[in-house]
Amino acid sequence: MSAPTxxxxxxxxxxxxxxxxxxxxxxxxxxxxxxxxxPAGHWRSRIAPPATGSTKAPLKWACMHCADAPCVQVxxxxxxYRRADGIVVIDAGKCVGCKYCIVACPYGARYFDxxxxxxxxxxLCVDRVDAGLEPACVxxxxxxxxxxxxxxxxKNEAAARIRSGEAKPLHPELGTKPSVYYVVGx
Amino acid sequence: xxxxxxxRTLLQVAAGGIAVAALPVGVRELxxxxxxxxxxxxxxxxxxxxxxxxxxxxxxxLVRVRDGEVVKIEGNPEEKSTKGAIxxxxxxxxxxxxxxxxxxxxxxxxxxxxxxxFRKATWDEAYKYIADRLKAIRPEELAVGRRPSASDAFLLTxxxxxxxxxxxxxxxxxxxxxxxxxxxxxxxxxxxDYSKVDYLVSFGRNHMETLAVPQAQGIVAGLARGARLVYxxxxxxxxxxxxxxxxxxxxxxxxxxxxxxxxxVIAEKLYDQDFVKQYTLGFEQLAAAxxxxxxxxxxxxxxxxxxxxxDVARDFGAAxxxxxxxxxxxxxxxxxxxxLRRAILALNALVGNLEVPGGIFFRKGLAGYGTxxxxxxxxxxxxxxxxxxxxxxxxxxxxxTPVKDGLCQVLPEVVLTGKPYPLKAYIAHRFDPLAAxxxxxxxxxxxxxxxxxxxxxxxxxxxxxxxxxxxxxCTYLERxxxxxxxxxxxxxxxxxxxxxxxxxxxxxxxxxxQGLAKATGLGAYFAYKDIDEIVAAQLAxxxxxxxxxxxxxxxxxxxxxxxxxxxxxxxAPVKLKTPSGKIELFSAELAKLGFDPxxxxxxxxxxxxxxxxxxxxxxxxxxxxxxxxxxVLHELRPSNELWIHPVPAxxxxxxxxxxxxxxxxxxxxxxxxxxxxxxxxxxxFTYHGWGRTSPGLTRVKGKGIGLNALMPVITDPISGSLIMxxxxxxxxxx
Numbered sequence: 006m007s008a009p010t011x012x013x014x015x016x017x018x019x020x021x022x023x024x025x026x027x028x029x030x031x032x033x034x035x036x037x038x039x040x041x042x043x044p045a046g047h048w049r050s051r052i053a054p055p056a057t058g059s060t061k062a063p064l065k066w067a068c069m070h071c072a073d074a075p076c077v078q079v080x081x082x083x084x085x086y087r088r089a090d091g092i093v094v095i096d097a098g099k100c101v102g103c104k105y106c107i108v109a110c111p112y113g114a115r116y117f118d119x120x121x122x123x124x125x126x127x128x129l130c131v132d133r134v135d136a137g138l139e140p141a142c143v144x145x146x147x148x149x150x151x152x153x154x155x156x157x158x159x160k161n162e163a164a165a166r167i168r169s170g171e172a173k174p175l176h177p178e179l180g181t182k183p184s185v186y187y188v189v190g191x
Numbered sequence: 192x193x194x195x196x197x198x199r200t201l202l203q204v205a206a207g208g209i210a211v212a213a214l215p216v217g218v219r220e221l222x223x224x225x226x227x228x229x230x231x232x233x234x235x236x237x238x239x240x241x242x243x244x245x246x247x248x249x250x251x252x253l254v255r256v257r258d259g260e261v262v263k264i265e266g267n268p269e270e271k272s273t274k275g276a277i278x279x280x281x282x283x284x285x286x287x288x289x290x291x292x293x294x295x296x297x298x299x300x301x302x303x304x305x306x307x308x309f310r311k312a313t314w315d316e317a318y319k320y321i322a323d324r325l326k327a328i329r330p331e332e333l334a335v336g337r338r339p340s341a342s343d344a345f346l347l348t349x350x351x352x353x354x355x356x357x358x359x360x361x362x363x364x365x366x367x368x369x370x371x372x373x374x375x376x377x378x379x380x381x382x383x384d385y386s387k388v389d390y391l392v393s394f395g396r397n398h399m400e401t402l403a404v405p406q407a408q409g410i411v412a413g414l415a416r417g418a419r420l421v422y423x424x425x426x427x428x429x430x431x432x433x434x435x436x437x438x439x440x441x442x443x444x445x446x447x448x449x450x451x452x453x454x455x456v457i458a459e460k461l462y463d464q465d466f467v468k469q470y471t472l473g474f475e476q477l478a479a480a481x482x483x484x485x486x487x488x489x490x491x492x493x494x495x496x497x498x499x500x501x502d503v504a505r506d507f508g509a510a511x512x513x514x515x516x517x518x519x520x521x522x523x524x525x526x527x528x529x530x531l532r533r534a535i536l537a538l539n540a541l542v543g544n545l546e547v548p549g550g551i552f553f554r555k556g557l558a559g560y561g562t563x564x565x566x567x568x569x570x571x572x573x574x575x576x577x578x579x580x581x582x583x584x585x586x587x588x589x590x591x592t593p594v595k596d597g598l599c600q601v602l603p604e605v606v607l608t609g610k611p612y613p614l615k616a617y618i619a620h621r622f623d624p625l626a627a628x629x630x631x632x633x634x635x636x637x638x639x640x641x642x643x644x645x646x647x648x649x650x651x652x653x654x655x656x657x658x659x660x661x662x663x664x665c666t667y668l669e670r671x672x673x674x675x676x677x678x679x680x681x682x683x684x685x686x687x688x689x690x691x692x693x694x695x696x697x698x699x700x701x702x703x704x705q706g707l708a709k710a711t712g713l714g715a716y717f718a719y720k721d722i723d724e725i726v727a728a729q730l731a732x733x734x735x736x737x738x739x740x741x742x743x744x745x746x747x748x749x750x751x752x753x754x755x756x757x758x759x760x761x762x763a764p765v766k767l768k769t770p771s772g773k774i775e776l777f778s779a780e781l782a783k784l785g786f787d788p789x790x791x792x793x794x795x796x797x798x799x800x801x802x803x804x805x806x807x808x809x810x811x812x813x814x815x816x817x818x819x820x821x822x823v824l825h826e827l828r829p830s831n832e833l834w835i836h837p838v839p840a841x842x843x844x845x846x847x848x849x850x851x852x853x854x855x856x857x858x859x860x861x862x863x864x865x866x867x868x869x870x871x872x873x874x875x876f877t878y879h880g881w882g883r884t885s886p887g888l889t890r891v892k893g894k895g896i897g898l899n900a901l902m903p904v905i906t907d908p909i910s911g912s913l914i915m916x917x918x919x920x921x922x923x924x925x
Contacts, residue, residue: 026411028399029429030811031827035282038823039263045826055432057867062432144265147276147404148411 016090017156018129019184020140021163021172022065026150029054029063033142033151037067040130040141047116049127050142061189065142065151068093068114068127069175069183076106076115084123091156091184092129097121111179129153154186233258240267240744242675242687244667245280245287246814247339248403249677251744252277252284254668254690261285261668261690269743272386272405272679279812279827281404286823287666288694292889293649294663295695304639307656307886314698317660318710324643324659325711328615330354331577336361336599337620338815341672341687342700345717346620346647349704351572352716356579357614359599361622361815363592368522368912371591372532375778376540378768379553382679383515384755385409387549390510392421392452392503394445394535396519399429401809403520419510421503423448425806426834426876427869436503440493442804442874443525443795443916449516449534450792451489451497452504453481456541461508466543469762472769473777473789477537480789492794511542513549521809524916527793529909533778534790540774546756546765553765555754556678562748564674564684564729567719580605580614583911590784592911600628600904600913606637616643620700621664623652626816626883629902629915632858647703650820651887663697670699671722674729677745680753685745686726686737701725786909795917802919803839804874805853807898816880820888830895832865834876835922840866843924850925855901855918861925862896875922 029052037043037050050067070093071077076085077093084099085106100123107115107124118125130140134153138144143151154163166172172186239254243264251267264284268275287293297317302308312320325333334357335350337343350358362370373380385391386409398407414420414433422434423445431437440448456462457478467474486497486504493500507514516538522528544550557563581598582588592598602624606614617638623646625634638644638657646655647662655661672687693699698706705717719725726737733748740746757763769775782788798804812827813819819828833851845851847866852859853875860882870876882897898920905914 026415028402028407028411028433028811030399030402030407031279032277032282034827035279035812035823036265039282039285045822057869058427060432063429141263141265145276145282147278147402147407149274149276149408150411 015157018091018134019070019154019156019164019167019186020129020143021152021154021166021186021188023150023152023172023188024062024064025188025190026148027052027062027065028148028150030147032145032147033065036141036145037127037130040133041128043125044118044120047118047125049116049125064175064187066112066114067142067185068110068129069112069181069185070127070129072182072184074181075109075111079105079109081105088131092131092134094128094131095123095125097123100124111176111181112183236262239688239690240686240741241668241690242341242672242685242744243277243281243284244340244687245278245284245818246402248405249341249675249685250277250281250404251677251685252281253744256690259691261288266404267744270745273408276404276408278402278404280814280818280824283812283818283821283823284666284668287649287818287821288668290820290822292820292887293666293694293697294651294655294661294887295697297663297696298651298661300659304644304657305635305884307651309661312660314696314706315710317662318706321643321645321660321707322710322712325353325616328642329577330573331356331575331580332613332615333357333618334359334580334602334614334616335618335620336602336622336624338622338817340621340700341675342670344673345700345704346618348569348716349708349713350618352569352708352713353711354573354575356575356577356594357581357597358595359581359597359602360595361599361624361627362596363598363600363911364523364628364913364915366520366522367592367596368524368528368907368910369519369532370593370596371910371912372522372529372536373518374593375591375780376533376536376769376775377553381551381553383517383551384549384680386412387513388413388515389418389513389549390421390507391418391515391517392507393423393430393434393517394449394519394531395424396517397424397428397430397808399433400811401520402811419506425804425871425874426808428808429811438495438499439871440495441871442806443527444493446527446531446534446790446792447484447489447492448495448500449531449538450481450484450790451486451500452507452516452538453477453534453541454484455486455501455504456508456538457481459505459508461505461511462541463511463543465761466545467541470543470545470765470774471540472771472773472775476777477789480791484792492792507538508542512544512547514542515539515544515550523913525795526905526907526914526917527795528912528914529907530787530790530793536774537776537790540776543761545774546763547758547761548755550755552680552755554678555681555751557676557682557684560682560748560751562732564676565731567725567728569716569718572716578611580611581911589911591780591909598906598911599624600906603630603633603637604904606640607633615641616645617641618645618647619654619658620647621817623648623654623816625653625657626880626897627899628904629899629913630904631897631900647700649697651885653816653883653885653888656885656887662703663695664703665693665697665699669693669697670701671726672699673722673725674740680755681747681751683745683747684740686740688737688741781909784909796919798873798919802921803835804871804916805898805918805920806874806876806916807879808876809880810878813878813880816883819880819883819891822890825890828878829891830863831878831881832863833896833922834865834867834870836870836872836874837866837868838872839922840864843922845922845924852923852925853896853898853901854921854923858901860896860898860900875920
């Protein structure tokens with residue numbers, strides 16, 4: 006993945022996961038894996054299956070792109086940073102591979118890519134997004150459960166679900182202000 | 192194959208030579224001509240339209256290529272029923288393409304059958320080896336079996352030119368019973384207008400996991416706008432979670448539930464009387480037959496409360512005509528399955544959902560449109576005098592079984608007994624009968640007795656390990672196939688086109704069977720230059736070129752519109768291909784054959800004390816027994832487990848994660864227990880496709896449980912379908 010540049014953009018990205026539409030098929034997991042050339046044994050995004058007896062939907066799980074991201078705070082070289090548009094990315098050139106971020110992330114979103122020598126994670130397919138495309142997971146979603154929201158766009162439908170409170174972050178009590186929002190319950 | 196017409200430059204290279212991962216590209220952009228210089232620039236991506244083959248659904252795809260390598264597969268957003276989505280398997284096509292476990296050259300066996308010891312051979316050597324043995328047998332002594340594919344024409348042409356009637360598909364181990372029920376009741380296959388259904392009842396059709404992307408997406412969209420889904424399954428599945436109502440019937444009792452629904456809909460006059468009068472035959476007989484099947488009766492059979500059954504029937508009737516009872520897909524279940532499908536179709540007929548939005552419709556194919564795909568020229572096939580070994584289509588045997596499918600399960604019996612006559616050679620194409628069909632020990636015995644066993648596949652399958660010759664077919668990303676029809680409410684065709692050249696020394700079917708035919712003296716039937724010539728001949732009647740079709744990847748005649756025959760006029764004539772031209776609630780044909788002409792109840796067998804019902808299913812990341820070794824998909828789900836309820840597990844001393852042994856008589860399989868309340872107490876479950884034996888499947892070999900191995904062959908006397916749920920198993924801690 007190329008080193009993302011800090012572009013001054015008038016976007017504020019977030020991801021909306023409508024769990025009512027998620028069928029747990031793992032299409033997003035594989036699309037992400039292939040798109041981002043994630044090495045064998047690692048996943049940037051996975052589906053957590055519902056527990057036995059649970060009537061809850063499966064849950065797509067990846068980097069939450071937190072506004073107050075612990076990974077950003079602990080990074081000694083500022084390799085991990087949050088772009089102005091809200092996407093948390095890693096500058097591979099600055100990363101020294103100390104793995105503090107892996108430990109710091111309360112959502113367990115990071116893995117260490119031995120080949121690249123960096124603790125990698127979902128970057129919301131930043132290159133695709135910069136090119137005006139949807140992230141790979143959104144593009145491939147069978148149930149159309151995923152949507153890239155732009156909170157800077159007053160007409161964006163997915164953003165409206167966040168503003169209305171219909172879509173909520175997971176574990177807000179952790180205080181990291183995630184940018185991935187879930188619609189839960191029918 | 193020229194793929195340039197559809198290759199389009201998408202993105203320039205970022206500074207520093209790091210390829211930018213961008214692309215797709217609406218098809219509008221695809222329609223622009225490529226710039227030659229950009230197309231050649233290293234790091235530039237091109238996109239090729241094609242069709243997936245990771246399962247049988249064949250979703251349209253866009254394949255991104257960079258520097259001669261496939262880098263990503265995406266759904267084609269031009270297809271409205273998928274909107275650019277593909278499933279995990281479709282996304283993993285690249286993992287199959289570049290898998291080191293693929294067979295890359297023809298192989299000729301040097302070890303014992305099953306050892307998996309082969310030597311590399313040239314194609315000519317392999318052809319000659321096969322041809323020499325085929326020349327030594329009578330035409331009907333050859334059998335060919337396959338999972339249906341867009342490349343079928345080549346194997347079928349070879350088999351018909353050779354002169355054998357013994358041509359099989361795998362269908363009798365999957366949807367055959369349903370297909371025959373559709374033929375008998377509606378006169379042909381049909382489709383469900385999922386996205387517009389308001390009230391869907393699914394009898395174990397696990398849409399959210401046994402995925403057909405267009406179906407799942409349509410149902411999810413329907414649920415989001417308030418449609419209801421009632422789902423019956425003894426096991427909690429992703430469809431249970433998505434459904435508005437999930438019911439757990441005792442295994443094999445779905446028919447009781449449907450009969451009771453029929454009883455309520457008729458007794459309470461919830462049906463469409465005008466529709467029934469105009470379009471159906473045998474309502475009176477049906478009404479008389481189901482009169483005794485009250486919800487109270489069905490409650491004792493199914494374990495589902497009578498009030499629930501009555502409520503579902505009433506809701507179903509109230510939602511007409513946008514109420515559909517799903518007639519399902521896999522139907523190789525119980526001996527009452529055929530009548531279950533018939534009863535479900537009767538339920539649909541009562542609510543008059545035929546050919547209206549949100550109902551059931553017939554595919555509006557090219558045949559009805561008036562112009563059909565062309566073909567390559569070939570001589571007439573030799574007349575076949577021998578009767579089929581399986582009795583498919585034969586009076587007194589399996590007259591209702593389509594001869595294009597047959598009963599693939601008969602092979603071991605026929606080979607080992609030599610009756611009705613010997614089968615001496617078997618070509619299994621894209622089909623692994625040893626992994627997919629019951630009674631493994633006899634299948635192996637039969638394989639060992641054959642003079643010739645050929646496996647045409649991308650991997651050394653379980654069957655392949657027993658073969659004399661393995662012919663490595665290239666994957667769908669490395670070949671162009673004949674144009675395929677994908678009609679729905681309007682006619683539609685699609686093109687699977689070659690994206691990159693075949694890897695290693697692999698070949699497409701169009702070349703494999705041409706080469707084999709030449710070696711066997713049947714070259715005249717394959718007198719084409721290449722697949723491009725065939726595609727051009729197919730498209731000629733439409734005045735369409737392959738390049739034009741490839742632009743978007745699919746094409747509908749411009750004047751053909753999506754059509755529901757009864758949308759604007761509920762009394763519009765609908766021609767059915769049944770003997771009466773109507774929906775046959777009563778079938779004189781079945782009566783004549785000595786079967787129930789209207790659906791009646793036969794209870795499923797009940798397991799003896801200490802034994803379990805055994806059910807199997809498919810997971811969302813694997814297809815039948817074809818994908819378990821594909822690296823990425825294997826990583827997602829490397830093995831299966833035996834689902835068992837905590838109560839019986841406790842009695843047997845089995846804890847979650849314990850090793851278990853599953854037995855049927857002297858046969859056994861070993862695996863790991865998943866102790867879960869998500870299954871009924873008297874039933875155990877596994878995902879299908881494990882228990883694999885081929886040394887060529889390096890990742891999956893030896894993992895998980897293959898329940899097929901334990902089952903005897905049981906055949907439905909009506910449809911010829913295999914019956915794979917009436918075998919009971921013992922479970923113990925291992």
